[in-house]
Amino acid sequence: MLPVQKNDRLDVHIHDLTHEGAGVARVDGYTLFVPNALPGETVEIVVTKTNKQYGFARLIDVKQASADRVEPPCPIFYQCGGCQLQHFSYDGQLRQKRDRVVDALKRLGQFDVPVHETIGMSEPWRYRNKAQVPFKDEGGRLVAGFYRPRSHDIVEMKECLIQDERNDVAVQVVRDVLAAHNVPAYDEKTGRGVIRHVMARYGYHSGELMIVLITKTTKIKGVNEIVADILKRLPDVTSIMQNVNPDKTNVILGSTNKLLYGHETIEDKIGGLTFTISPHSFFQVNPVQTEKLYGKALEYAQLTGTEQVVDAYCGIGTISLFLARKAAHVYGVEVVPEAIEDAKQNALVNEIDNVTYACGAAEDVLPQWKKDGINPDVIVVDPPRKGCAESFLETMVEMAPKRIVYVSCNVATQARDMRYLADRGYKLVEVTPVDMFPHTAHVETVAWMEKVK
Ligand code: SAH
DSSP, X not given: OOSSOTTOEEEEEEEXXXXXXXXXXXXXXXXXXXXXXXXXXXXXXXXXXXXXXXXXXXXXXXXXXXXXXXXXXXXXXXXXXXXXXXXXXXXXXXXXXXXXXXXXXXXXXXXXXXBOOOBOOSSOSSOBSEEEEEEEEETTEEEEEEEOTTSOOEEEOSOOTTBOHHHHHHHHHHHXXXXXXXXXXXXXXXXXXXXXXXXXXXXXXXXXXXXXXXXXXXXXXXXXXXXXXXXXXXXXXXXXXXXXXOSSSSOSOOSEEXXXXXXXXXXXXXXXXXXXXXXXXXXXXXXXXXXXXHHHHXXXXXXXXXXXXXXXXXXXXXXXXXXXXXXXXXXXXXXXXXXXXXXXXXHHHTTOOSEEEEESOHHHHHXXXXXXXXXXXXXXXXXXXXXXXXXXXXXXHHHOOSXXXXXXXXXXXXXXXXXXXXXXXXXXXXXXXXXXXXXXXXXXXXXXXXXOO
């Protein structure tokens, strides 16, 4: 028998926040997750779901509010799954993100090392350079929106306060134009319809704007008129692409791109370097914080100009080019072919010739490089959420660089991977969290590890 049942109403104390931004309460040793509740608060809840180990509850009333509770400025904050922390003061968010990093390092990596204050934004709104917005049909009306938390139910969105205004406007204009041309929304359940998502990507420094229409079908009826209408209303657009994704899948982009107008890429700048970006390529979404993140990675790499450096999971080669200006040679590896093409192009555009790029899985390419006699002094890694493959870590240890800089968007897998390295001769020196995604529960970290003599 559990201490609480579904539909129970009770008052609880919130003592923590999960990595997804939900409040954590304990009732007779049983854990309840309460979205929208903050640490230190006493809240009235109703239990919505119970599992053996833990359950979920909905916030009904805040009985004693945290000093960090603020009014969320976005009108759909409580429905939309995009942000989780708009009800939390920004200072509070930064503190809490640091606490979470300290806790994960300790719990999952047995590390007790200096963790700096989270590097935050002075203006933490309107920071995103990329919008990816799903579409639906609602009673014959084409609606753009975001998913509710843990669901594919779309909440209508007219503006998104963490999105650059230009992307916001672009998405609404494209919606209007598609609606005027009676382009039907894709329906996940029936597999019918045309428009799945609209992506808008804005070059923060270049001012270039790319629009990608992600469709179920290859054909869009009236596509030439649609493109002309978009351009009439958005003269800043430099690229309109169609991406076809015919599959029943949660993955947003399909494999084929078709150019409808302008260029196949847009450009942007970070730290004085120019980058070419394709629809499929990963590019950090917060340009202001990206400079701080890469700056920290570069600081931790401590290059003097003589080093051989590996940049693993290099994307379009952003960190690689930052490093290359201060190193003898940089080797970048990335699994997405379009990204590596962009990376090569970016080296050319920036006239940087001391980089070599390879396309493939880092865990396959690194052993090859080792065989080829490449001997890095420093390895920088920036893997996706699941972290590094163990075989990759193993090769890294065999290569024995004197320093490893680990950039991560998931401190849990980072702590796990760094524990592997720490058990094999690397000391974790310090960690800096960087807030790349204000008002969401995500936190990015940069860690510095040094080979023990
Ligand atoms: N350092 C880059 C990209 C980081 S995102 C930047 O800051 O822009 C992580 C990247 O790892 C993505 O580009 C993804 O395509 C790539 N990736 C994912 N799994 C990989 C693997 N097994 N080997 C190499 N790259 C991988």
